[in-house]
Amino acid sequence: MGPTGNAIGIIGGSGMLGSAITSALLGSEAFAQSRFWISNRSGNAPAVEQSSIVHVTKDNQALVDACDVIILCVPPARFPDIDICASNKLIISVMAGVTIDELKSKTAAVRVVRAMSSPAASLFLAYAPWTASAEITPDDRDIVPKIFGACGITDEVFDEQQLDHFTAMTGPVPGFVAYFAKCMVDHATSQGIAADVADRAIRQLFLAGGTMLAADRGSPADHVRQMIDYAGTTAAGLTAMERSTLSKTISDGLLAAADKARTI
Template identity: 85%
Template sequence: MENTGNTIGIIGGSGMLGSAILSALLGSEAFEQSNFWVSNRSGNASNVEQSSIIHFTKDNQELVDACDVIILCVPPARFPDIDIHAPNRLVISVVAGVTIGEMKSKTASVRVVRAMSSPAASLSMAYSPWIANTEIGSDDRDIVRKIFGACGTTDEIFDEQQLDHFTAMTGPVPGFVAYFAKCMVDHATSQGIAPDVADRAIRQLFLAGGTMLAAASTSPADQVRWMIEYAGTTAAGLIAMEQSSLSKTISDGLLAAADKARSI
């Protein structure tokens, strides 16, 4: 069947990630003609924008029966409790650690997409990679691209195991970036800078740095190389960092997070 995606249901749509995705879709011109369903434990508008085009229920199967596209967005620990029958629906899962095979078995859906996103979707700033099973056609792919395009930036990938690494790297917003910022704030305060000034300075640094990095056509590696070649104060710091174990420490942390994603 051709998938128009006119009715989209989010199971777990009142949670942090589910409500962020819903907010992105509601704010996107691509879904102006769509209706939405949200299922949660109360069946009421909880942490979700109230709108006449959003229907709330606590019955997951009622949502499935009413919708063309199902976005499964529950914590991994709640996944075993999900009991839906969706053989003729496009099912998109953003549940960490749950494979396409497990999703097909759980939902009876033939058309399954496994994805990763983040609460930054509420600002249309999430990075959402996704992988589809072989039964997904071009119409379904268009819907998936529109959904995650509304959430920010997206790519289709073709190795399911890579999603565990993306879950580790780009899922925890601000996560690892916040830790690096914390280290810089701690350094500044240890040098006698007032905590509120240090906090404000580093927040602005990361805002400017992230915006410039996203807008640049050059790679992060190229930008580091150019800063080192400039041979200024930043170069001295970068050289010291490159000569330290910082790169390995970061990699070890990301591997630990990816291992956790696999074992959830």
Template identity: 65%
Template structure:
């Protein structure tokens, strides 16, 4: 049987990344992909077979078994689609399962968070399902988000607002930390292009090591502190400062913004 998946807003940053992940990773051998956007065209997908593009959101819904909503939250109320009988998945920040049910008529709903890193298979996509979502639905959801990177099912919808803050903005907060390091290096007289290249490489290597090594971030920090070298001196200073509290406050501010988007 053909698996028909529709992405409403499938040409945006996140929708386009999920489209690319599905087309490149091929989690469904029989995939028929539908994209809806304002222009009704997606020339970047012209080379792919079994891709349909439309400006009519309801046409996409009618054609597909699985509908993924990937429009800016502010545009959600203007969608005006009827999706009863469909598995509806949302990657819109702040829009709750109840919001989606009331607006679309859907009863099987998954609310998720992902990021544009999905295009490179590097996203983290946590999701929550309502009671009507079946085991078969869950298997499909897992396939879709596994194509985009790592995924977990959560049991508390409220936690998605925190993941929106933590893992949705890529590179987001990590880029800010990198910026701070580059700025520091430049203040020490290091050429900006060299500082930029050095810090980019540091974050590339650190990301891979954090992803691949068994030790938790906390264990890796402690190992550096125990080594009692130059990094330990810097880490000890940071640990004793209010840096951790400042990071937590920033993440809480982002999560609070997500809650208010509903």
């Protein structure tokens, strides 16, 4: 059955990530004919789910029975509490650290996809890598990129262990980017620039930088080299950063986050 005819259920669909994915799917033409179910602990529908095509329940099994595709969006700590039998269903998990084998064992499903996403899905800006069990069907392989494509950009990867590194890089909030921005704001204020001006300037800098980087075919390394070759003020700063331990510090932070993803 194609995506326009599927019933899609989102367990944990009222949380930050679940709501973002729900919003993206509701706004996508690819799923204009789909029916949606959402389960949460209250059974009540927040604003984004208040739609005539969305059924809200607190009964996870009722959602599973009614839907063809089930997206698991609960926090990983709540995964042991999910008690569902989803044999013959497509399970898509965006829970960090929960393996395909664990998903199969807990849900009785064999057609399983493990993925990452982020609340940026509500802005259609999420990046979602995904990997699948050997049992998924051609129809499954068609609908998964449509779901995550409605949320932003997606890629299939073929090594499940890489998902832990993507968890570190594309987690639920732009923590590492925000930290770099914080450091720049702190530097600006230490130089006497008003805090509100520094905040506004750095926000705009990251918006412009991210937008330009996304639109340009050049790699991040290409951009760095172009700036260094220009030999201006940015080159002086980048050269100092390249000579420092900044690259290793960033790598250490990402490795620590990936290690946490494996044991979460």
